[in-house]
Amino acid sequence: MEAAPDTPRRTRAALAEIPVRLERLLVTPLQPVTNTREVSPSLPPGYLSPAPSPDEFIIQQRGRKRLPTTWSPDIETKRDAAIHSTVRTPPKSPGRSSPIKVGVTLRSTPRKSLLGERKRIPLTPEKIDFSDISTPPKFKINSPAKGAGGALPIKRTRLDKTFDREFKAPLDIALKGLNTTQLIHLIKKVIQKHPEMEQEILQDMPAPDLTPCEEKLSYLTSNIFKSLPTSRLASKTDSRAYSRVAIHLSEFKKCLVKQGKLLVESQHWESVMKYVFLAWNYVRATPVWDNQPHNAQRKQCFKALTNFCLTALKKGEFSTDFYSDAQEKLHNMEADSEEIQTCLIYVNRQLLEY
Structure with a gap:
């Protein structure tokens, strides 16, 4: 329905109350709020922070201690004496983490003092100065009685004594x-x-027995093969397998060279040749690695045996049958190392001379 045109238009009653409420919201900036409860009395008393206690007021009014503005020599002297009277902390030695007890006087350099005292200890009677009063009595040594010739008697040790009795054993x-x-x-x-x-x-004199040498080489070779991986999926010639066998290869080479040098020094040339043929087979049985630098010890063993063989051929005197047998063996060894050709050439030359 449409309103009648002659009806007067009415305003809202709520708009009339706005100026009254705005007067209550006005705050004067120059007047500080001293008590929040007076402004908002409807808030509960426990909502706001409690009032400070009388002790806190006294502490706040006391403030921090300050030095006197006027200088007094008596006060300054007493303060310096109090600072110097306290026990100073000794320097902390490296490697020592235990706390140091207050009141215990520690020496700054105990090791140096001990070394200094040790230097004063006489070691021989000739270095003792008996006129020095500072030498402690416990360190003074009485000089032994000299012999007729003036020299000190030499005491014979029990190990140097020779027994005159005869051995009952064979x-x-x-x-x-x-x-x-x-x-x-x-x-x-x-x-x-x-x-x-x-x-x-x-x-x-009999020829040297090579059985102990062979047993030693056989034992070291078995250690090499025992150290190889046993799994079928793992390679036995790769770098990982070599790392497990490297120490045994080193021991094998050391033993082989040591035994060969001992035979060469004894100048049993025929035994040296037999040892070369014997040890060559054990070196040939060692694994051939995929990485060529790992075969260095194998080549060094072949080279050492070649040097032993050439030395024995040059210094020894052998028969024609021995040279013929050595020629056949050297031909079989040529496939393992090319350096053995020098020994083979020397043997062929000796056979031509016969």
């Missing part, structure tokens, strides 16, 4: 307790007393 059993050097000195001493026995000993 000679072969008594010699088992001696090492190689002692046996050599004993034989040389006997030959000096009886020079005619030297030729007889040389004629009856």
